[in-house]
Amino acid sequence: MLILSIVFAPFLCGILSYLIGKKSETVRDYFVILVTGAILGLTLVLYRNGPASFCIRGVLACGLSFASDGFRSVYAVITSLMWAGTALFAKEYFKEERENLNRYWFFVIVTLGATEGVMLSDDLMTAFLFFEILSFTSFTWIIHEETKAAVRAGYTYLFIAVIGGLVLFMGLALLYDAVGTLAYGELSAAVQAPLEKGKLMAAGVCILFGFGAKAGMVPVHVWLPKAHPAAPSPASALLSGILTKVGIFGILMTSMHVLAGNRTFGLLVLLLGVVTMFLGALLALFSVNLKRTLACSSMSQIGFILTGTGMMILLDSIGNEEGVVIARSGLMLHMVNHSLIKLTLFMAAGVVVMNLHTLTLDEIRGYGRNKRVLKISFLLGALGISGVPLANGYLSKTLLHEGIVEGIHHLSSCAGLLSCIEWIFLISGGFTFAYMLKLFLCVFVEKNTDPGRQALFDSVKSPGMNGASALAVFGSSLWMLILGQPAVSTRLAFRMTGFEEILHFRAFTFENLKGSFISLTIGGLVYLFVVRRFLVRGGSYVNLWPEKLDLEESVYRPVLTRILPGIFGPLAALFGENRILKPLAVLFGEKVFPSLAALFGENRLLTPAARFVMLIASILVRAMEMGTDGLIVLLRRTVVKERKVRGKPRAHPGLFRTVYTELSGAARPITSNFTFALMMTCIGIIIILCAVIYAVL
């Protein structure tokens, strides 16, 4: 029952908040905070209660089933925590732009229910249902501001979400067909049975692609860097912190229950993860927009998590228990860490946006110099994401790194590849440090190039936000420190994975610190020699990323808008607009028939036949009009005994006269059309067949 209320109460509350909002906006704002707080409380109770499950049979295609265990209950709590934090913050964020807020809140609360639905699902079908709901409800966040850029980003998001959903749908169908169940608990056993591995693999790839579209995995990441800057900041925090994790959740469930230990699948996830990780970091480094940098950074961190997932599957394939423990703990911890970090960072970015209404680095430069709370929160977030020891990202990244090292030792067949991946991992970590350093120094340390603007920034006294927002921003940043304690983190990892071994993991050994320091050193060097040298020109930040290098603009959109219609358009023109058929008809009408007619001498035979057919065609179309009219008049006079219509009777030209006039007008379009040829053929065939039948009978 508890699970049920966590999932479905937000749906009801969403409607309630909409109705309340029609009467009073202030009450609605408090109501929203209350609802998210209540859900947070409920999820905490769920977390304390331990495992639980609930199912509803007989609805939808396969019923609904929910369950909560370690990982899922932790994520249910994180979800509601994120919502509560952003709701607290959003009250101030939206104080000026109040348009369409009612719609916004309705969809935000409904999405909370849908997200909890995915996180607490116990079979892939339930996950899919709520996944689709949240795809569409979160679409309204991105398009909320209704600017041109927002609408464009919204379309990108929508179409990626739809195609992801459909591919996922296909994957589920393949899986269901292969094993006959979609429940997580039964899948692990079901896939052991001897069955077609190819089908299972196909299903796995489809599911990976479908959930990956929401996670921001390459090559379906294109929506991510566009959607985040377009959405309001509280929504960006949710998009990046939670919605991407929903995708990861699905991939994780698949790799734990369906394709656990499948080497090919593991390699695929690993490679996609590595590409996502590196590309995201690179894009973030080049970006000159605060929220875009954070969005690309999200993509990169998702890559880290996927890399961990890939390693987990690979290590599982050789039965290395210890490695699986490390990789799974690392990736789950990194999910939690990334959610909380992005909550802090996007809310901090939100403070900048609500005061300055711009995100370009040059324009916000120096804004945070005297805003201490904001500065500390942002710094903690930056330290966390860069993996600096004692902040939360350190342990999870170390575990992920350890997973790769474990793989190098035990997976002899692809040790070379894994060594490369280890270096890409460290370099991406370095990039993370570099771009966070770039953001932090820009916003909080450097002075704006325009002294007047800097003076303006300085005149606004600390903290640039009200108490509730400060509580939300600063409160969420404290998690970086709390989770930075290995004791806390390992306990959390134990709770999520159920592996006791992780409790004995020693975080601060020389080997582990070395990895972190290599990464941070690379980051520092990149900042000094790449960012300062090439990306700052004449005191302002420049975007060196070539415009053309955009997968969406250069590949996806052209395929959809040009190539597909380019293939089918001509076909349609052939058959729809009579390009082929009309010339054929003309050919018959003007060349073949006349020459045949000439053959028979002065159109004696065929022209009358054609005219006869046209006569029939015209009569057919007009028969209903004229015939019934005549009949009606007749019946009115005789059966109904209606008297003559008063006034002057309308001149009625008579049936045949009308048909004749009609014929002369209708002849052209009919003869020059496919219609004519078709009609001829059919009537001809009918006549011949009638003759045949009578001959047979």
Place this chain on the structure above:
Amino acid sequence: MSPIFLLIPILFPVAGGFRLLLLKEQMEDRRRNRYSETIVCITSVLVFAALLAVRREPVMIYSFAGDFSIDFKVDGLSCLFAGMISVMWPFVMLYAFEYMQETREKNKFFAFYIMTYGVTLGVAFASNITTMYVFFEMLTLVTIPLVSYYHDHESMYAARKYAAFTIGGAGLAFITVIMTTVYGETGSFVYGGSLSINNISGIMKFAFAAGFFGFGAKAALFPLHSWLPTASAAPTPVTALLHAVAVVNSGVFAIIRLAWYVYGPEYLVDSGMQVTAILAACFTVVFAAVMALKERHFKRRLAYSTASNLSYMIFGVMLMTPEGLTAGLLHMLFHGIIKMSLFLCAGAFMHRTGNSYIYQVNGVGKRMPATFAFYTLGALSLTGIPLFCGFISKWNLVMAGIAADTALGILGVVCLIIAAFLCAMYTLSVSVRAFFPVDGTDHYGEERQEAGRLMLIPIVFFGILNILFGVFPAPIVSFIRQIAAGVL
């Protein structure tokens, strides 16, 4: 009850519609509306009474030229088709009252509209291919005046095209009627087909192809599809009920009868005709979806979408497995509900604003929120989002395609997924335009101005059905599964 009673629901609306033609054109709207609605409601009651009470055996009404006869019968398939349209008709009538308020010659419109009901029931209750063919042709004839109703250049052209394509198609189907009756010696429809499996010959294969594409003309099967978008020049009640459900589904219905009740699965699989049919259906699915995406006219876009979805059904049916047939029939029912709601919303928009192109939709969501909210639900459902009925049928179609375990099945599933994506693009982009106008392109004010009550009732009704069947599909799915297994 004897099956002879089946004549009553067929003839009653025809007679009732005909009487309306005899009444004076100047009669009050209220009287005409009350009269029409009464006729339609009584017919619906009669249909349900007939479905429940009539014995499941054929009755011969008239026999001619030796082998040919006019027979009627109720079986599972006719239950589904007749039941479906008899629920829809009274509601769309309400919509038509308001939509047609401003026009002239209303007697003629409603008369033919009611008569079409009877003729469609005739198709549903037909018990052999001859009878079905006769009613099939009558269906074309009785709907021509409805298509040409506005009498302008566009609708006259549409009527001519419609007549030529569907009568031409029926001409092809005529070959099949003769061949199967005389050479195939098939009589009444029998589940699983009555054509002998030893009778595979070139001429019988040709007869199937002719029938498939001939009846397929009404189901807008490529290459005889192009009448459907053109015919959306007709008034919306006609496009909605006839060109999205009754007429086009009778095309699919006829194909089901031909494939499952005359030829039979074994015959079609062995003779390889299944391949031709599925390839044609798959091509139409993707082709029509792309064309819909290209189309800028609201109703024409929906018409292309109908063409695409009709081929989903044909694909399901032609898989020649009971699961495929179940899926095809489910999609017939659910697509009817969904497309009805989409067309009715489009019609409400056109009626209220006088515009008919997609770019004119920008910002209308604030003016007609309920209409476009229901439109969006329909659009999501058509794409195949869970929670709505479109998902149930699509899930069944995809499962049937995969379970068929042939390359054809997989090809069909891939086409379905591509078309579903395109479907999201062409339907949802309208919703996005309506609710999220880009700055400065907003054509409409904030003032709320919904369609009238009579138009909203059917919109809401179909919207509710859409969700109801989406959340609780179990009863209807098991009912249709029984039909597809030949039990009912």
